[in-house]
Amino acid sequence: MTTAPVRSTPRAVHPAAPDDGPLPPALFEAELRKLARSRYHDTHPFNVRMHRGELSPNELRTWVANRFHYQRSIPVKDALILAKLPEPAMRRSWLRRIQDHDGLADGEGGIERWLRLGEAVGLDRAELESGRSVLPGVRFAVDGYVNFCRLSPALEAVASSLTELCAPSIMMTRLETFPVHYPWIEESGLSYFRSRVPQGRRDGAEALTWVTDWARTRDDQLRALSALAFKCDVLWALLDGVEQGSRPGGA
Template structure:
């Protein structure tokens, strides 16, 4: 016998509860970062490895875009690719992350080369890209809902860097600042789509599972960086 679907309010509460419990804002590495306990070497290692995730964001979004069947939906989602790739050279989230690396003393050529990216990070990022490649549109969009918690994490991170890591050029923090408003917009749009699409209990549970898996990806990425420290 099929279970009754949750109401929209119940489903939203369950979606929000997944990153509340499992998002990487609770990871020991992030907690140490925000307490100011990381060395410059650890900060640079995190920036370098996280860049491997950043550069794959527009790739996974292009895979999602290809699954969307209407111009209205594609117009919503294509903005995400533009936000990361920029509308022209020298703009966008990837460029801002490269500038964060430079502010921390990393050569952008090293970041772009992929040298030094940990195997665990590669494996985690590949898992997320494949989720978006092979999953349903519902699952792929639901996985992006970790962004519900991104704005608060960005505020915490900016405060931590300005307070504890004064050796890093503050101009490099623009990526975090830009993600406060972008994350709020992106997560609001995605949340509306997931609630609209997941009408049956089975689809609702698939969405929750995809979001949980995305949390696992982010957690595994930090596990690899933390263990390398």
């Protein structure tokens, strides 16, 4: 079994500013970006094997089915965050994220595109929507993230979304590698990855602006860093569950 690298907590790798005062916004932004890059799940062994073309069809199907539990939870957690936002303009802007995933009508949106990915890898849509194949570890990680967004203040809930800063890169990697390594997947099934490149750039930039503006003290900044680290761990734990569950006898 591959052992995941040990990753330090934000407080261990990001010492307080002199006199415990807040870092200037530019330096705080650099901290957030560094944390996201260092802990993002693109370096998880399962993702590394995926992008090298080393996954079996069964492993890919297990990933798509379990990741769908995360995908369908995104608009739920975003609705919980939206309710915490203090200004109408912020709520209108955040609402766009829910619409991106749920669509403005049936047959539209990111959830629908993920279902089409499921069909493209050979999964039955009704079975995928039933959630019966979701592994316990994946369910625990994703539901824990939804509860984090339900219970946390707006600063930490929004900061946890900053994995969006890294999302465009991993989506582009999949767009480049899937047609080469998994040509049996129809090109139309990759539309989710394509749509998330501009959405991720837009959403990551917006959330970053809000978090750097809201975090007025060093304690605020550390809480934002911890929230981002938690989200990175959620994505990492999801892949731990998929990696274990896709092995023969592992589920």
